[in-house]
Amino acid sequence: MDHDALFHRLHPALYRYLYRLTGDADTADDIAQETFVRLLRQSIPEEEVRPWLFTVATNLVRDGVRKAGRRQRLLAAENFLPAAVPGPDEETDRLERVEAVRRALARIPLRDRQLLLMREEGFTYEEMARAAGVAPGSVGTLLGRALKRFMQVYQAQEGTDGPRR
Amino acid sequence: MDHAGEGRLQAYLDGELSAAERAVLSGHLATCAACAEELGELEEASRRLTLSLRLLDSAAPAPTPVEAVFARARAERVAAVRRTLLRAAGIVLFLAAGGAAALPGSPVRELVQAVWDQGVKLLGGARQEPVPAPPVAAEPIGIDAAPVNGRIRIVLTNLPEGTEVRVRLVDSPVAWVEAPAAGDPPVRFLRGAGRVEVSGGSGGVLRVDLPRGVADARVEVDGRLRVFKDGDTLRFAEPGRGEAGEETTFLIAR
Numbered sequence: 031m032d033h034d035a036l037f038h039r040l041h042p043a044l045y046r047y048l049y050r051l052t053g054d055a056d057t058a059d060d061i062a063q064e065t066f067v068r069l070l071r072q073s074i075p076e077e078e079v080r081p082w083l084f085t086v087a088t089n090l091v092r093d094g095v096r097k098a099g100r101r102q103r104l105l106a107a108e109n110f111l112p113a114a115v116p117g118p119d120e121e122t123d124r125l126e127r128v129e130a131v132r133r134a135l136a137r138i139p140l141r142d143r144q145l146l147l148m149r150e151e152g153f154t155y156e157e158m159a160r161a162a163g164v165a166p167g168s169v170g171t172l173l174g175r176a177l178k179r180f181m182q183v184y185q186a187q188e189g190t191d192g193p194r195r
Numbered sequence: 196m197d198h199a200g201e202g203r204l205q206a207y208l209d210g211e212l213s214a215a216e217r218a219v220l221s222g223h224l225a226t227c228a229a230c231a232e233e234l235g236e237l238e239e240a241s242r243r244l245t246l247s248l249r250l251l252d253s254a255a256p257a258p259t260p261v262e263a264v265f266a267r268a269r270a271e272r273v274a275a276v277r278r279t280l281l282r283a284a285g286i287v288l289f290l291a292a293g294g295a296a297a298l299p300g301s302p303v304r305e306l307v308q309a310v311w312d313q314g315v316k317l318l319g320g321a322r323q324e325p326v327p328a329p330p331v332a333a334e335p336i337g338i339d340a341a342p343v344n345g346r347i348r349i350v351l352t353n354l355p356e357g358t359e360v361r362v363r364l365v366d367s368p369v370a371w372v373e374a375p376a377a378g379d380p381p382v383r384f385l386r387g388a389g390r391v392e393v394s395g396g397s398g399g400v401l402r403v404d405l406p407r408g409v410a411d412a413r414v415e416v417d418g419r420l421r422v423f424k425d426g427d428t429l430r431f432a433e434p435g436r437g438e439a440g441e442e443t444t445f446l447i448a449r
Binding site for chain 1: 202204209211236244247251252253254256386
């Protein structure tokens with residue numbers, strides 16, 4: 031297996047998935063790295079690497095919720111995050127909408143997020159079912175409900191009709 | 196046909212139905228306004244989710260360069276293989292030596308006995324003090340961090356006294372901090388925006404690579420500025436030490 035090629039091919043998608051899943055770039059970066067390091071310790075058939083990576087990464091997110099919570103508090107306490115830069119109204123509006131998406135994702139269950147985001151990455155129902163530990167026949171129903179839940183939460187908190195083009 | 200249900204509609208939308216199932220559902224959708232409406236809602240929600248995620252992605256900072264991830268993964272893999280080989284070699288040697296020493300008349304047994312007798316004689320029967328194990332060469336581990344707004348801070352806290360900190364300017368877009376992995380407590384890294392915190396560890400050498408291209412790069416120890424980038428060189432913050440060139444070393448002292 032050409033690990034170098036695999037890294038180049040799969041790392042951007044895994045980072046994007048983790049950033050969407052956790053809403054935190056540092057956590058996404060750390061977990062993506064950790065997942066690839068774990069991949070090197072395993073012997074996985076190449077065709078199974080992609081679902082394996084996403085499953086392991088999701089498990090690391092799940093296992094690290096408490097630790098991540100502590101870290102977030104530390105970051106907040108030490109003003110790690112740069113202060114918001116005042117800008118034109120358009121930019122402020124965009125940042126507000128980004129924050130609304132982040133909050134809406136954070137407020138739906140992790141399994142809903144996992145399924146929605148794996149679907150966005152083009153995984154099959156079979157692969158999603160294995161990763162989430164659910165029956166393949168239930169994935170469509172779970173996805174439909176997760177989609178509606180996300181839209182309800184997003185619209186409820188913003189009082190808008192969702193993201194604009 | 197009864198109403199399709201949201202699971203089948205979602206599967207239809209995602210192309211997860213067989214050709215036969217799809218044909219049946221298509222026929223149903225042509226005559227069932229309720230299911231057609233629900234399919235439209237799912238389609239719309241799906242489109243909006245995709246737009247939302249793209250919007251979220253637009254705010255994502257660039258991840259660690261793939262090359263750096265690969266380098267770390269490769270380093271850890273090499274370290275893991277080395278550890279496994281050393282462990283295996285140690286077990287083989289131990290078993291071989293033990294087996295040889297157990298044989299009456301074997302040279303290994305005589306050697307062990309001679310060394311033991313010599314030790315007892317030298318110590319004069321006194322109680323032996325435990326001898327500290329020689330330091331084991333620890334595989335380094337590291338973390339990188341991208342500067343934010345041209346600034347990068349390396350914050351070192353509670354490092355063991357005597358830790359040697361080697362700082363240098365490098366031609367890299369990101370900072371890199373590396374320390375021996377072994378030790379109790381183990382070294383801990385914490386990465387924030389434009390910042391890396393390092394604490395604990397077993398001493399030894401801690402390597403700090405600062406990107407040459409940033410406007411502001413600094414290394415702080417227990418809350419005090421020690422070394423900072425000043426133009427194309429490093430400079431000590433303490434009065435009297437001044438310029439340190441492109442590479443410098445200092446010891447953690449209390």
